[in-house]
Structures are given as C-alpha cells and as structure tokens.
Amino acid sequence: MDGTLNYYSAQTEDLQIDVHGNTATITEKSKVTAAVFGGGKHILRLQLFFNARKIDNEWKLTMSKAATY
Structure with a gap:
C-alpha cells in the first residue's frame, strides 16, 4: 500500500513438481514485472x-523461498 513493492504480471517459464509419497517439491522460474x-x-x-x-x-506448504536467476 505504501508503494514499496508493486507487482504487475508474472509469466511462468518453467515449473517442476516432484511428488514422493506424502511430500513434494515445487520449483518455478518466472519473469515478473515489478516496481520495487x-x-x-x-x-x-x-x-x-x-x-x-x-x-x-x-497439501500444506512447509517451506518457501525465492531467489533471482
């Protein structure tokens, strides 16, 4: 609301989901248009x-993190 982070769009370039029984890992690469x-x-x-x-x-998320690539 204070203009610190403004996200306008996101385009997924790659999405990988690996399920092993009751656990899963998800990795997504996106191009995000933002003013930060x-x-x-x-x-x-x-x-x-x-x-x-x-x-x-x-399914419940247990961890999340983001990085640039």
Whole structure:
C-alpha cells in the first residue's frame, strides 16, 4: 500500500513438481514485472522453491523461498 513493492504480471517459464509419497517439491522460474522500492518497472527473473507435505489428505506448504536467476 505504501508503494514499496508493486507487482504487475508474472509469466511462468518453467515449473517442476516432484511428488514422493506424502511430500513434494515445487520449483518455478518466472519473469515478473515489478516496481520495487520506488524504482521503475523492471522484469525480474525469479526462481521460487516450495516444499509441501500431505497432512490429513490436504497439501500444506512447509517451506518457501525465492531467489533471482
């Protein structure tokens, strides 16, 4: 709301999901158009990492992190 992070669009370039029983890992590479910390719009290449676990028949995220690539 204060204009620090403004995201306009995201385009997935690659998505990998690996399921092993009740656990899964998800890796996504995206091009994100954003204005960050008062700067102008730029395209950022972000790689997202998630771990998930199936608990009571529902998938729950247990970890997430992001990095540039």
